[in-house]
Amino acid sequence: MNRTASNLTFALGFFALAAGVVLARANPATSYESSIYTGTPTTVWLCFAVALGLSVVAAVAARGRSQTLGIVLGATTVTSIVSLPVLRNYRFSGMGDALTHLGWTGDIVDGLLSPHELIYPGVHSLGATLHLLGGIPVERALLLTIVVLFVPFLIFVPLTVREMTGSPAAVGVAAIVSWMVLPINNVATHMGIHSNSNALFLVPVVIFALVAYLRRRSTTERLPFGISPYSVLIYLSGIALLVVHPQQMINVVVLVGAIAGIQFLARWRFSDHPMVDQPTTYAHTIVLGTLFAVWTVSNERFRSAGVGLAEGVLTADVGASAEVDQRGASLTEIGGSIQELFVTMFLDAAIVGVVAALFVLVTWLGWTSLDREAASFVTYLAIALIPLGGIFLVYFVGTPTMAFRQVGFIYVLLTILGAIGIAHVIGGLSRVITRPGANAVASVGLAALLVLGLMTVYASPLIYNPSQHVTDEQFSGYESGLEHGADGYSHAAIGYDPFRYDHALHGLEGEETLSGATAATGEADPDELAAGNYTGAYHGLDYYLIVTEYDLTREIEVYQELHYSEQSLEGLGSDPAVDKVISNDEFEMYAVVSEDDDE
Structure with missing residues (x-):
């Protein structure tokens, strides 16, 4: 495609996006909406579909400036979809924890509560800041907070993949997979004012800093005293994650600790390997672990949660399996089924997860085009999934809700691994047919998965969970x-x-x-x-x-x-x-x- 045609194409895409935003803003919700999807005018969705369709094709098939524009267009469109409660003038969204978070934010604004008195004050503090600086209602400020914390996910997933592989094809696919928002499962993670879920969108920032720290060893990028700027970013992003929600912070500590353990074994086993040459994460594990311990152990709510988890593990009739059985029986009574719900809610996640698993396997067998250093990053994330999966199993037995929150974190890693794996599948397919043919097949397949992902970002009757529009x-x-x-x-x-x-x-x-x-x-x-x-x-x-x-x-x-x-x-x-x-x-x-x- 020549430059003129490319400019016209992206002009159409950004015009469609702008038209969708304007139409959404011009059609505010006038009463309770059980589904933000059906409540939003069809023309808005058509405009967003045009923008996303062009962005998927550009992210997969284009390179350089055109790919970047496609990624920006797609990320902005997905951000607009996530922003629909704000665009369509919802008073508020969320009837569970979100209402309590609203109360805490109001207490902070009124001076009745200091942020440090909460174990996770990040969302409330940001909401209070937006309220005071913008002069907007606290409810609207919290809805904007959702968007502000979501954007880093769309930015840093493709940046992390670029840092890991240097492959433009993988970067484009990573952008599209990030638009599916796989960490949101609507079981225990939600697109709303929910600190645990909001924290998930900051995790790629920490992972990017880790990969950049491991890869970039030049002394020209050092701060005074030889400190890597990426070490500083690891600590700052870790602290941000901690104050948004400590549960996701402990997962990051496990991730960094797993990398440190792999590095230790590599130094013991190999003399010539990229892992041996990379700077260690020993200090980062200790610092982040200490920050987590100091922040949480003295907190009564954290101790109570730990006791509850232990009791759940030791109680035979508590567990995710019992909860699934109960919900499955209820679904059957109203004409639904667990199988139907799984396809609607988790088919895209399951496909990406399977691709990620197979990609790790073929990487370890040496059947990919990754260089040794890129393969080492894949190994780090893959092996970290073992202790993270162990934590999931403990939660599964003891606290079902926590188990599905753990799945949310695991899917941050699977988003990255799955994207790289899909890019390799496209590369392999191009050798069987043609590059344009492979790109066309990939664009259609990824677009279908993207639709599945975006249609369950928010709760709706489609998944037997009506919108919590207030x-x-x-x-x-x-x-x-x-x-x-x-x-x-x-x-x-x-x-x-x-x-x-x-x-x-x-x-x-x-x-x-x-x-x-x-x-x-x-x-x-x-x-x-x-x-x-x-x-x-x-x-x-x-x-x-x-x-x-x-x-x-x-x-x-x-x-x-x-x-x-x-x-x-x-x-x-x-x-x-x-x-x-x-x-x-x-x-x-x-x-x-x-x-x-x-x-």
Whole structure:
């Protein structure tokens, strides 16, 4: 393609991207959206599809300036997709930990909480900074924080692959695989205000610094006292990761420690090998491990998590297998299946993981074109997966949620290894057919995997998990309900404990916990509601029953009345013991007087 045609092509791509962003901004969400995918106008997705299609082809087939423009176009488009809650003017997104994080951020802004009092203050501090500097609401500042922390992932995955291999083909594929956002699994890692997930997107920065430190041994790049600038980057990025979430920091310590162990064995076994010539990571392992220990061991929440993990490991009926069985049974009841859900959520990740595994194998057999130093980097990451996988197994037995968080970290490494492996597959295919033919096949295949990846970046009914979009009406309803409720009345919701909204609206005033409300709250008993016994649905006490549009969508449309029926909720309006006290388009609250009070 000549320069003029290339310029016109990229002009079209960037115009399509800009048009998509403008159209998304011009069509804000006006009510609760169960799916940001269906809520966003189709024309927006068509514009993004054009931009991504051109960027995939350029990243695979082009080189030099054109490949760089293609990567920039694709990365910007994916960032725009991740930014849709901001572009479409969501009040907030996230109804679990995210609401508590919102409360902590508000406490920091109000001076009720110092950042260092939290074990992971990174997200909250950045959100508070954006709020104070930009003059924007705290909720919007946190939504922007998601985007700010996400961008390094798109930048440093291809940079790391370039540093490892020096191959433009691998760099282009790495960019595309990073756009799939494989570390997000929507089981325990999420695209939202979720510190553990947000920390995953900083991990490639540390890996890039590690690879650059190992590869670049020239004294011309040294700081005073012979310090490598990449050592400084390792420490600074490690500290940033630590304050965003320590769990991902300990994984980095394991990674760096594994590299140090491999280097030690290489020096004992070989006299002529790139690993022997590379600078060691012994000091980095000690420094990063010490930082982690000092920061976390004295923290009560960290100690409690450790005790909980140990109890889970020693308890036979706790584990991820039991949780999978339970969810599989629930899916069957509503017409779904684990197999169907796996294909939707994990097929792209499974393919990339298999390619990564096979690529490591053929690298060790010496069947790739990698030079010895590039192969050593592959070995470092591959062997580090062994202890990281061991941690996953411990979590799998003891704390299922933590196991899927560990999978998120593992997929940061598999994104890098899988991308290099796919690039080698394309190279091999080009020798069987032709280079243009191989590029065409690769572009179609990667585009299909990219669609799979992007369609599950956010939760939606497609994966039986409706969007946790928080509207103005929901905030307003909870604010009125929590502030003006009568003494002695608890607040109950269907399938969801509303204490998180209390955190979001009133803060936690320094409490370091993701459990335990500052108001009396809970969940209404589904069996009692189904029987029409509204007065006995909450421990026989006087209570307020809260029903939001999110609750109805989740329980009636997505879960197909698995726990709560539409008929049982319709009876609220005619029961003499029930009074509707707050109502808007997204929120209803009923005052329910117990049977004892009726008597």
